[in-house]
Amino acid sequence: MPRAWNRWLSRGVALLLVGFLIWQFALFQQxxxxxxxxxxxxxxxxxxxxxxxxxxxxxxxxxxxxxxxxxxxxxxxxxxxxxxxxxxxxxxxxxxxxxxxxxxxxxxxxxxxxxxxxxxxxxxxxxxxxxxxxxxxxxxxxxxxxxxxxxxxxxxxxxxxxxxxxxxxxxxxxxxxxxxxxxxxxxxxxxxxxxxxPAPPLSLSALGRFFEAYLSAFDGTAGIFIKDLRRGETWMHNGDLPFSGVGVMRLPVALAVARARDLIHDEARRQTVFRMLTDETALPAVDTLLTDLGEGDPAKGAERVTALLRELGLVNSFMAWPFDQPGTPPAVVTPANSRPELPTHPDPRQQTTPEDLGVLLEMLRQCTQEGGPLPLVSEGAVQPGECQFILEAMTQNRLLDPQGQPTLLAAGLPPGIAFARRPGWTNETRADAGIVLAGRAEYVLVVFLHRPILMEWEQAVRMMGDLSRITSQFFLGTPSE
Structure with a gap:
């Protein structure tokens, strides 16, 4: 009896367990x-x-x-x-x-x-x-x-x-x-x-806004070109506007001489080029070089200067007639002087633009470093050593005021900064253009100021000094930095 009971009990428990599992599985499915x-x-x-x-x-x-x-x-x-x-x-x-x-x-x-x-x-x-x-x-x-x-x-x-x-x-x-x-x-x-x-660093556009604000009170016409030679950044104001070439066109004359003649070993020509670049009164030196370029004809020498500028892609710059020579220059039409109502009344004998002149200065600097288009265009005739001589000669241009102080763009530079420059002027147009060589920064700065009848020298000196000073602060920092 006990065994049968145990069997029935076991079967009952098993049935209950199976039933419980079936019930739980049904709940699980739900x-x-x-x-x-x-x-x-x-x-x-x-x-x-x-x-x-x-x-x-x-x-x-x-x-x-x-x-x-x-x-x-x-x-x-x-x-x-x-x-x-x-x-x-x-x-x-x-x-x-x-x-x-x-x-x-x-x-x-x-x-x-x-x-x-x-x-x-x-x-x-x-x-x-x-x-x-x-x-x-x-x-x-x-x-x-x-x-x-x-x-x-x-x-x-x-x-x-x-x-x-x-x-x-x-x-x-x-x-x-x-x-x-x-x-x-x-x-x-x-x-x-x-x-x-973060606050962005100072940029050329900020410097440009400074120039625009500064020039807003100027009742004449200004042309400006700036290039950071380290970063390749450029800013211009009326960069493609033609101005009278005045004395700044002595730079392409020097380069044309370097192309046609030997400035490395010809000491006499070297000295003539040096006087032309450093002495504002050395007009005879300019005529001598143009006559030499033209094989006795200064007008043909001027043509060779223009030909070099064209080969370099500087289509808005030319020398149609020698400096201070009598005669009627041929009419030269450029994209820059083709525009109507030119406010700068550029000289028909020699013209350039801030951009053309600034680019030419950059080419000069590249040539000293064995690069750029000058050696290529001249098929090696213009040597880096000749470009270095021209650059160094331009740093010796000591244009001073009556008190013996640097003037025009040089007035805005800190002492001891090398400035390879070519100034020039007429009664209506004052210009200065050069390369600042400061080691930690190198830049090109070109400024033209024009006013009909008379662009006062004192005002031009003050304005160029101001523009150069703020530009040097931009590239070099304030004197205390």
């Missing part, structure tokens, strides 16, 4: 159709709900405004403004795929022992207009961006005010964040990506 209580959907607690119930709750939450943070500024974005809405079809597939992963063998055992699945947040899919998101962000950027500001000209202190850092919305990264936040039912907030921007 559980598989619902979101686990430890899971969230798009950040929203919807545990225990069916897929459709969870999607309903998420859809309602996604319709609420999104809190958007731009640094200290808070904005509210209505999802409808960017056409954001739940894609129920794709979202249903995502949830069904996640629930189907629970049908692995071990999941039923976890269910039996009441071990909930690890916490997990299930994503949903949304549809939104990328273009409208971008447009919304652009409007936010327009309202709240503070771009960095580069140093600004201060005419009162004759210096530059320090630049200011800023911040700018990163549109592409913020669009990614916004797109992701629109698909989150909770929390309904996102911080945009704002890039901090």
């Amino acid at each position: 559980e598989l159709q619902r979101i686990p209580r430890t899971w969230t959907v798009a950040g929203l607690a919807v545990g225990g709900r069916s897929i459709e119930e969870a999607l309903d709750a998420v859809e309602r939450a996604l319709a609420a405004p999104l809190r958007v943070q731009y640094q200290d500024h808070t904005l509210m974005l209505d999802p409808a403004d960017v056409e954001a809405r739940l894609d129920r079809g794709k979202s249903r597939e995502l949830l069904q795929q996640a629930l189907s992963e629970r049908q692995r063998p071990g999941a039923f055992l976890q269910f039996l022992f009441r071990q909930p699945p690890p916490p997990r947040d299930l994503p949903v899919a949304i549809q939104a207009s990328p273009e409208k998101i971008r447009l919304w962000l652009l409007e936010v950027a327009r309202r709240f961006d503070e771009p960095p500001v580069e140093p600004q000209p201060d005419l009162e202190r004759f210096a530059f005010t320090p630049g200011r850092p800023g911040h700018v919305l990163n549109i592409s990264r913020s669009a990614e964040r916004l797109q992701a936040a629109l698909a989150q039912a909770a929390p309904r907030e996102v911080a945009l990506v704002v890039d901090e921007k």
Whole structure:
């Protein structure tokens, strides 16, 4: 009897166990159709709900405004403004795929022992207009961006005010964040990506603004060319406007002589070129060199100077007639002097532009370093040593005022700075052009000042000194730096 009882008892327990397992498996199958209580959907607690119930709750939450943070500024974005809405079809597939992963063998055992699945947040899919998101962000950027500001000209202190850092919305990264936040039912907030921007360094454009402001009170016409020879950056004001060549055209004369003659071993010609470049009264030296270039005809010598300029691509510069020689020069038409109503009334005998002259100075410097177009155009006739001689001769131009002080552009340079320059003037036009060789910086500066009838010398000296001084501060720093 006891044995039969034990058998019946064992069978009963087994039946009960099987029944319990079948019952639990049925509950497990029902559980598989619902979101686990430890899971969230798009950040929203919807545990225990069916897929459709969870999607309903998420859809309602996604319709609420999104809190958007731009640094200290808070904005509210209505999802409808960017056409954001739940894609129920794709979202249903995502949830069904996640629930189907629970049908692995071990999941039923976890269910039996009441071990909930690890916490997990299930994503949903949304549809939104990328273009409208971008447009919304652009409007936010327009309202709240503070771009960095580069140093600004201060005419009162004759210096530059320090630049200011800023911040700018990163549109592409913020669009990614916004797109992701629109698909989150909770929390309904996102911080945009704002890039901090340091204050930009001083640039040639800032120096140009200083010049423009400075020249606004000038009742004549100015032409300016600046080039940073280290960085290759250029700024011009009336750079393509023709001016009378005046004394600055002695530079291409020297280069034409270097092309046609030997300046390395011919001491007499070297001395003549040196006088022409350093002595403003040495007009006979100019005539001698032009006559030599023209094989006895200074007019033909002038033609050879112009021919070199053309080969170098300097189409707005020419020498149609020798300096201070009688006769009628041939008419020379250039792109620069073809414009109507030229305010500078350039001399028909010799003309140039600030840009042409500045580029020629740069070519001279390149030639001393065995580069640039001068050696190429001359097929090696212009040697780096000849260019170095011309450059060094120009540094010996000691144009001084009655008190023995440097004048024109040299007046604005710190003591001891090498300045290879070619000045020149008429009653109406004052000019100075050269290369500042300061070791840590090298730059070309060309300034023409013109006023009909008379460009007062004192005013030209003051203006050129001012322009040169602020330019040297730009490239070299203030004297205290």
